Amino acid sequence: MGKGALPSEVLHAVLDCMPVARLALRDFHDAPEALPIVFARVDEVLWSPVDGKPKGRAGDLGRLARLQRSPEVMLLLDHYADDWGDLWWIRLRATAKVVTGRDAGWSAAENALTRKYPQYREVPLFKDEPTLLRFDWRSVGWWGSDGLASMERWLGSYS
Numbered sequence: 001m002g003k004g005a006l007p008s009e010v011l012h013a014v015l016d017c018m019p020v021a022r023l024a025l026r027d028f029h030d031a032p033e034a035l036p037i038v039f040a041r042v043d044e045v046l047w048s049p050v051d052g053k054p055k056g057r058a059g060d061l062g063r064l065a066r067l068q069r070s071p072e073v074m075l076l077l078d079h080y081a082d083d084w085g086d087l088w089w090i091r092l093r094a095t096a097k098v099v100t101g102r103d104a105g106w107s108a109a110e111n112a113l114t115r116k117y118p119q120y121r122e123v124p125l126f127k128d129e130p131t132l133l134r135f136d137w138r139s140v141g142w143w144g145s146d147g148l149a150s151m152e153r154w155l156g157s158y159s
Contacts, residue, residue: 024075073094084145086150
């Protein structure tokens with residue numbers, strides 16, 4: 001683990017740049033499951049749409065029922081590099097909520113998602129009834145092979 005708390009400005013910068021996170025949740029038999037998600041940060045909350053991308057089989061959206069049944073989740077963001085001095089990861093323990101209709105943070109979430117992902121100019125932001133996943137994190141774990149410098153170098157590549 002990283003030494004000390006991850007500075008909020010570094011965490012926010014990574015969350016604002018990172019294109020995908022892995023969502024770890026429980027299936028209906030309490031077995032672990034992981035799915036890649038897109039997301040955007042608004043203040044201290046992450047939002048992920050149930051969007052218009054092709055989902056494959058109809059059962060894929062069963063994740064909504066799994067999240068409602070067991071809302072305690074983990075989000076993992078990580079960076080791999082051939083130079084192992086640049087490796088890092090961030091783990092957020094969070095509570096997930098399936099939000100339909102207009103939540104107080106809805107407009108800000110929509111704006112953040114469309115700014116972060118220009119693909120939403122071509123792909124519908126929502127599939128069927130507008131639905132967002134809200135993630136309120138309560139703890140942050142992190143590690144960098146070179147401490148914070150690993151993440152800061154990665155962030156510098158986005159400048």
